[in-house]
Amino acid sequence: MPLIAPSPIVSPRLTIRLVSAADLPGLLAVNGDDLVTRHLPYASWKSPADGEAWLARMRAPIDAGTALQFVICNTASGQVLGSCLLFHFIEASARAELGYVLGRAQWGQGLMFEALGALLTQAFGGLGLRRIEAEVNPANTASARLLERLGFTREGLLRQRWVAKGVPHDVNVYGLLRDEWLAGVSAAAAAATATGAT
Numbered sequence: 001m002p003l004i005a006p007s008p009i010v011s012p013r014l015t016i017r018l019v020s021a022a023d024l025p026g027l028l029a030v031n032g033d034d035l036v037t038r039h040l041p042y043a044s045w046k047s048p049a050d051g052e053a054w055l056a057r058m059r060a061p062i063d064a065g066t067a068l069q070f071v072i073c074n075t076a077s078g079q080v081l082g083s084c085l086l087f088h089f090i091e092a093s094a095r096a097e098l099g100y101v102l103g104r105a106q107w108g109q110g111l112m113f114e115a116l117g118a119l120l121t122q123a124f125g126g127l128g129l130r131r132i133e134a135e136v137n138p139a140n141t142a143s144a145r146l147l148e149r150l151g152f153t154r155e156g157l158l159r160q161r162w163v164a165k166g167v168p169h170d171v172n173v174y175g176l177l178r179d180e181w182l183a184g185v186s187a188a189a190a191a192a193t194a195t196g197a198t
């Protein structure tokens, strides 16, 4: 069975919904920034054509049911702030890979933590995933911190795994299991109840 597209996912500040062509101008602003794409395996988008080509490339895994590509929007304004995706879905192992990118003006406000928290709840719930993985350039401190705060474990280093912008680089592989996520959610809820923060 392919990955089933969920209804839009809502968190306190954000709406995470499936991408459409109308989102490309917003995503060009995000992915056209060399600082944003510094640790990513693709060149910054230079023009609308780069966004259109990206969406066309995404069609194959989306249509095959092995990827779900989302945009992250500010619910109040509707502005596209970034994107996240589940890809490399392997049904027999109930496993997928996670990717994410946020516009530079939005960094450091806990927005990706909020977006991925909502996405992981859906992924381990309705989507039925059992394990989620992410590959991170060791130089990408913000991404590593984000995954660790979400409860991911750094499982190992793959040497010279990617060539990005002409330079080979290692990646750390991070993994999160459904049982770990559910235990973390329960612990957070218990702590919030104990402090009266619910």
Ligand SMILES: CC(C)(COP(=O)(O)OP(=O)(O)OC[C@H]1O[C@@H](n2cnc3c(N)ncnc32)[C@H](O)[C@@H]1OP(=O)(O)O)[C@@H](O)C(=O)NCCC(=O)NCCS
Pocket (backbone or CB within 6 Å): 035, 036, 037, 039, 040, 100, 101, 102, 103, 106, 107, 108, 109, 110, 111, 112, 113, 114, 135, 136, 137, 140, 141, 142, 143, 145, 146, 149
């Ligand atoms: C990685 C990224 C998504 C983080 O998003 P974010 O919304 O800023 O993350 P958060 O605000 O939830 O912060 C996550 C952690 O990273 C830290 N952080 C944020 N920006 C940072 C920076 N530029 N340098 C170092 N740490 C940073 C935060 O302080 C926080 O750590 P803490 O929990 O110890 O306080 C964002 O920086 C980004 O889009 N980067 C470019 C794309 C990218 O690298 N994607 C991931 C590829 S693996």
